Amino acid sequence: MSLDLPYSQGGEFVDLPHDIRLRRIYPEGEDYDLSARTVLNVGPSHPAMHGTIRMVVELDGETIVGCDVIPGYLHRGFEKECEAHTYHQAIPYTDRLNYCSPLINNFAWVETVEKMFGVEVPRRTQLIRMYLSEVSRITDHLTCIGAALMEVGALTPFLWMIEVRDWYWEHICRVTGARLTQTYARIGGLARDVTDEWLDRCEQINSEHLVKTLRDVHVLVDHNRIFIDRMRGVGVVSQKDAISYGVTGPMLRSTGVGLDCRKYAPYELYEEVSFDVPIGKYGDNYDRYFVRMREMEESMKICRQLDPLIRATNGEEIKVDDSRVSLPPKSEVYSNIEALMNHFKLIMEGQRPPQGECYHAVEGGNGELGFYIVSDGTGRPYKARCRPPSFVNMGSAHLQLLGAQVADIVPIFGQINMIGGECDR
Amino acid sequence: MDWAFLVVAIMNLSFVLGVLLNLGGVLTWVERKQGAVMANRIGANRAYIPIPIPQKGGGVKWSKRFTVMGLWHGIADGAKMIMKEDYTPPFVDKYIYNIAPWFAVVPVLVTFAVIPFGGPFQPGIMLSDVFGLVGADFASEWVMALFGERTFQMQLADLNVGLLFVFAVGSTGIFSAALAGWASNNKYSLLGALRSSSQMISYEVFMGMAILGLVVIYGTVDMNLIAQMQGDVWFGFLPKWGIFLQPHMFFIFMAALMAENKRVPFDMPEAESELVAGYFTEYSAMKMGLFMMAEFIEIAVIAGLLTALFFGAYHVPGVHGAGDAFYWAAHPELTPGNYVFGMEVPHVVVVVGRVGSFLAKLLFFCWFQILIRWTLPKFRYDQIMRLGWKILLPLSLVNLVLTAVVVLLIGG
Numbered sequence A: 001m002s003l004d005l006p007y008s009q010g011g012e013f014v015d016l017p018h019d020i021r022l023r024r025i026y027p028e029g030e031d032y033d034l035s036a037r038t039v040l041n042v043g044p045s046h047p048a049m050h051g052t053i054r055m056v057v058e059l060d061g062e063t064i065v066g067c068d069v070i071p072g073y074l075h076r077g078f079e080k081e082c083e084a085h086t087y088h089q090a091i092p093y094t095d096r097l098n099y100c101s102p103l104i105n106n107f108a109w110v111e112t113v114e115k116m117f118g119v120e121v122p123r124r125t126q127l128i129r130m131y132l133s134e135v136s137r138i139t140d141h142l143t144c145i146g147a148a149l150m151e152v153g154a155l156t157p158f159l160w161m162i163e164v165r166d167w168y169w170e171h172i173c174r175v176t177g178a179r180l181t182q183t184y185a186r187i188g189g190l191a192r193d194v195t196d197e198w199l200d201r202c203e204q205i206n207s208e209h210l211v212k213t214l215r216d217v218h219v220l221v222d223h224n225r226i227f228i229d230r231m232r233g234v235g236v237v238s239q240k241d242a243i244s245y246g247v248t249g250p251m252l253r254s255t256g257v258g259l260d261c262r263k264y265a266p267y268e269l270y271e272e273v274s275f276d277v278p279i280g281k282y283g284d285n286y287d288r289y290f291v292r293m294r295e296m297e298e299s300m301k302i303c304r305q306l307d308p309l310i311r312a313t314n315g316e317e318i319k320v321d322d323s324r325v326s327l328p329p330k331s332e333v334y335s336n337i338e339a340l341m342n343h344f345k346l347i348m349e350g351q352r353p354p355q356g357e358c359y360h361a362v363e364g365g366n367g368e369l370g371f372y373i374v375s376d377g378t379g380r381p382y383k384a385r386c387r388p389p390s391f392v393n394m395g396s397a398h399l400q401l402l403g404a405q406v407a408d409i410v411p412i413f414g415q416i417n418m419i420g421g422e423c424d425r
Numbered sequence B: 001m002d003w004a005f006l007v008v009a010i011m012n013l014s015f016v017l018g019v020l021l022n023l024g025g026v027l028t029w030v031e032r033k034q035g036a037v038m039a040n041r042i043g044a045n046r047a048y049i050p051i052p053i054p055q056k057g058g059g060v061k062w063s064k065r066f067t068v069m070g071l072w073h074g075i076a077d078g079a080k081m082i083m084k085e086d087y088t089p090p091f092v093d094k095y096i097y098n099i100a101p102w103f104a105v106v107p108v109l110v111t112f113a114v115i116p117f118g119g120p121f122q123p124g125i126m127l128s129d130v131f132g133l134v135g136a137d138f139a140s141e142w143v144m145a146l147f148g149e150r151t152f153q154m155q156l157a158d159l160n161v162g163l164l165f166v167f168a169v170g171s172t173g174i175f176s177a178a179l180a181g182w183a184s185n186n187k188y189s190l191l192g193a194l195r196s197s198s199q200m201i202s203y204e205v206f207m208g209m210a211i212l213g214l215v216v217i218y219g220t221v222d223m224n225l226i227a228q229m230q231g232d233v234w235f236g237f238l239p240k241w242g243i244f245l246q247p248h249m250f251f252i253f254m255a256a257l258m259a260e261n262k263r264v265p266f267d268m269p270e271a272e273s274e275l276v277a278g279y280f281t282e283y284s285a286m287k288m289g290l291f292m293m294a295e296f297i298e299i300a301v302i303a304g305l306l307t308a309l310f311f312g313a314y315h316v317p318g319v320h321g322a323g324d325a326f327y328w329a330a331h332p333e334l335t336p337g338n339y340v341f342g343m344e345v346p347h348v349v350v351v352v353g354r355v356g357s358f359l360a361k362l363l364f365f366c367w368f369q370i371l372i373r374w375t376l377p378k379f380r381y382d383q384i385m386r387l388g389w390k391i392l393l394p395l396s397l398v399n400l401v402l403t404a405v406v407v408l409l410i411g412g
Helices: A078-083 A091-095 A102-117 A123-151 A155-176 A196-221 A225-231 A239-244 A285-312 A330-335 A337-348 A389-394 A397-401 A406-416 A420-424 B003-038 B072-083 B094-114 B123-134 B137-147 B162-183 B187-218 B223-229 B247-261 B285-310 B347-373 B381-410
Strands: A012-016 A020-024 A038-042 A054-060 A063-070 A356-363 A368-375 A383-387 B052-054 B060-062 B119-121 B152-154
Touching (some): A038 B187, A063 A406, A078 A091, A078 A383, A091 A102, A102 A123, A102 A356, A102 A368, A123 A155, A123 A196, A123 A285, A155 A196, A155 B003, A285 A406, A389 A420, A397 A406, B003 B072, B003 B123, B003 B137, B094 B162, B123 B137, B123 B347, B152 B347, B162 B187, B162 B285, B187 B223, B187 B247, B187 B285, B223 B285, B247 B285, B247 B381
Antiparallel strands (some): A012 A020, A054 A063, A368 A383, B052 B060, B119 B152
């Protein structure tokens, strides 16, 4: 795959007042009266918008003939905040990136730091991280598909999916202590260990709630004429455009590119489990729906393979034994001056990775979620940068929006699955 | 002065208004509860009426919370909407803005005027039976003196243009959406108004076309006559209901009616996922409540129309339309006496049975519409238009031509 592929620009730029740069298209073969167009401001707090994103669309009747997507209304300065905090203190910030799958963000961040240290975390920790990542992926996709269904008017399946998601979140709460902002990862380990009972119940949720709900949703909407009309052929991105715009995740896979970080750049122990990477064909909303539905099944498959592996490592350490990274045990701290100093330094100054820079990417719910960290050898990152999949995926939004109908705006956004926290950082 | 007619008219009116307005409230609860049940939720169950129980030694103890499955929610909603601040945005056209909600409610209520909900009845005989039963003979004599053996229709207005009246009044409902959207001076409202105008006008066209097949068969647009004809029987067991005459048109007609009501899957004008609330985005308090009320009452009106035209109106399945006798016991020579298994049935039972039958069918179709609302995704605007003009309208036209030919060949 070369990167000099020609890609569709889609329209020309027109500057409007208030710093709006409209990308406008002109239907061919018609003598066009521009005064008949309406400019409509959708967002930033439109009731149906995911997060807060503003969009200025130019309408010809019901057709979108110009658009300007203006993200940034949820900008919190995540990256700058990271520079002002120790590596450890940044973990809670990562929760707020993609709040549908906070654990994946957690793990991505700590793994990047671990990569800088060059430490390898214990096997059990990696297995648990994989397990929780897959559960988070399921919750992410449940939210996305549920919302997408709701936006085309099917409220009932949305509530079914949200119910299952809540079973998961409630259960994740039992090990992490929080439903949403979980902050479960630690550099070099995990906050606490999981138990066999916890795994039992998780498998029970998989097999009782998730399987049933997926089946119900498939039955209810897959062959529904209205649903197909609303999703098929809407929000199409060609394979070339998807690659050119750097689209990743289910959106890229729906165009037929089987690119998945877990496969082509395996991290953790993804080489040990077998799973398929579902791909679509047409790159439209319907394919994205199906890719996500299939991915949930694959995640469930991975969870089932991990289950015995985690049980086999019962009782093993979940922290890496490295004084640069892990806190010493409390008994040591109170009885041993070296441990006490170690503890003091780690808390006050933070973990201090060697000078250098590092990029680490994982497969998040929406695509490649990467962190790039530059370290100057102190306890705080010199520079931290997040590669948010939904921000990059949003880059292709105008390709999907131009020429679509007003009613397609929200389903298209739903399937890009723009999460405000992640997109605007 | 025809006092008997006046009394009957008031009776009919209070019945219809009572049913419709109450259904408008109850259906909001049904919608929530049914949606909740379908989505594995509990639904409305919080509103309650606390009953104070005075204690012996002074003071008041409050009773248990009587939630009655959340039925109070309809009342709570109404109270809330009436008591909320009735805010009129400064940028609207005040006069049109204020009058638009009434255009939504009035046509809906008026449409029901021509729907026969109980067929012919003789109030004199019925009431004197009832009074005679409880021993109030003077009352029996009084009602007999007032009504005699006169027969009235259980219908608000026995118009010979029946069905045309429905279309005429129904089409004025467009005004509410168009005016509300236009007067609100908001682009979302305007888009909603545009959508609703085009959608309602389009669907009005083939709604008429869809029902014309039945009109050709019945040979009349008088709703009362149509209802009476559905009392006949085919082959000794199959009631001659519209659904058995034109089953395919039933679905088209229902789709058209639901599109008129602007509910999922045809809720383009409201479209909460893209147009906020469509044409009533700028409305608040009871003005918004009127739009909601109109929507829910229209569910009942649609159910009434479907019942009257396709499901035998007030006829009880299995009971002979003219004679009010079961088919298997029916002898043509016995009509119009009321015989069931050879026994005479009091007129009051017949009337109650018919009204009950109508209400049962009505509630069934209300339930059915809400079921659809919670099951299907919704169309896109252009898809609604394509469905209407390119699929449903040609289908209705073909049906009309075929029906006309068949009717000419067979009965003529």
